[in-house]
Structure formats: C-alpha cells, structure tokens
Amino acid sequence: MGIIERKQRQKDDTRLRIVDAALKIGKEHGWNALSMRRIGDIIEYSAPIVYEYFSNKDALLIELIRMGYRKLVKQLKAINKSHESPVKQIEALWQVYWDFAFAEREFYQLMFGIDTSCACHTLRLPEAEQPEALISEAIRRLLPNRENTDEKVSELYYTFWSIVHGLISLNMVRADIPKSLNGQVLTSALSGVFRSIATD
Numbered sequence: 001m002g003i004i005e006r007k008q009r010q011k012d013d014t015r016l017r018i019v020d021a022a023l024k025i026g027k028e029h030g031w032n033a034l035s036m037r038r039i040g041d042i043i044e045y046s047a048p049i050v051y052e053y054f055s056n057k058d059a060l061l062i063e064l065i066r067m068g069y070r071k072l073v074k075q076l077k078a079i080n081k082s083h084e085s086p087v088k089q090i091e092a093l094w095q096v097y098w099d100f101a102f103a104e105r106e107f108y109q110l111m112f113g114i115d116t117s118c119a120c121h122t123l124r125l126p127e128a129e130q131p132e133a134l135i136s137e138a139i140r141r142l143l144p145n146r147e148n149t150d151e152k153v154s155e156l157y158y159t160f161w162s163i164v165h166g167l168i169s170l171n172m173v174r175a176d177i178p179k180s181l182n183g184q185v186l187t188s189a190l191s192g193v194f195r196s197i198a199t200d
Contacts, residue, residue: 068107
C-alpha cells in the first residue's frame with residue numbers, strides 16, 4: 001500500500017471513529033449532549049482535528065441522519081414485495097418502520113427531531129425521501145385505477161405516517177404505554193385507513 005492510500009485509509013478510519021463516538025454520546029447521554037470537544041475526548045484527538053472532518057456539529061448530525069435513513073431503507077427493501085397482497089405488504093412495511101424506531105431509537109430521534117435541536121431538519125435529504133417512495137409504491141398497488149393519482153397516494157402515505165410516527169413519538173416521550181395497547185392501536189388505526197379506501 002502506497003503512502004497516499006495509507007493516508008486516505010487513516011482519514012477514513014478517523015472519520016468513522018468520529019461518527020461512532022457521536023453515536024455513543026447520543027445513545028448514552030442524548031443528542032443534546034453532543035459536542036465536538038466531547039467527541040475529541042473520546043477518540044483522544046483535539047476538537048480542531050474533529051472540525052477538519054466535519055465543519056460543525058450540524059454537519060456531523062446530517063451524516064448521522066443519512067446513516068439512519070440508509071439503515072431504515074435497507075430494512076424496508078428487504079421486506080418490500082414479500083407479500084402478494086398490497087394490504088399485507090403495506091402492513092409489513094409499517095411494521096418494519098415501527099421496529100426500526102425502537103431498535104434504532106437514537107437514529108430515529110435524530111432523523112425526526114425528537115428531543116433534539118438541529119437546523120438540519122429543514123434540509124431535504126435524498127435519503128429521507130426513500131422510505132416514502134418505497135411505501136408509496138405499495139400504496140399504488142392498493143388503489144383502483146380511477147384513484148391512482150399522485151395526490152391520493154401522497155394523502156394516504158401521510159395518513160399512514162401520521163398514525164405510525166405519532167404513536168412512535170408518544171412512546172418515546174411516555175414510557176408507561178403498555179406494549180399490548182400499542183399493538184392494538186396500531187392495528188386498529190391501519191385497518192381504519194384500509195377500510196376508508198375500500199369504501200371510497
């Protein structure tokens with residue numbers, strides 16, 4: 001390996017260590033505790049070195065948000081089209097979404113600004129649009145031709161999303177909601193949307 005390649009690998013390794021340290025802080029202390037100085041302490045570099053890789057805290061948070069969406073999309077793609085029935089496919093996709101939110105809690109909180117403050121949430125990241133695209137594709141399969149418009153698909157996506165994300169958010173700020181109740185509410189809410197489509 002040449003000098004240039006070795007230096008690039010060292011840079012890549014340092015960048016990864018910075019991201020891992022940030023994730024560790026987010027998991028252990030919450031995203032509001034994140035600082036470049038704290039990251040530097042963990043990886044045993046000075047804060048100015050950290051700034052060589054990320055211009056500011058928001059730049060680092062954007063990288064983490066992108067990582068979170070890539071993880072979610074990978075899981076959604078793994079289950080996508082695993083059911084012939086559009087209803088079952090949509091249910092499975094939202095279940096994956098739900099499971100991701102709690103398995104990757106810190107990523108989810110950061111992705112949607114739950115208990116975090118970051119100017120980056122005003123940005124439109126390409127990664128952030130992929131979950132909607134995948135789930136909307138399944139919704140299209142559900143709709144009859146006369147209703148299969150971009151507007152209707154978007155309306156239904158945001159109806160589903162507001163239910164699922166709303167319930168997830170409640171659980172993240174309230175630890176006393178029984179798991180069994182969550183399942184019942186989620187199933188009933190999704191079923192209600194499916195029924196409204198059938199009766200339109």
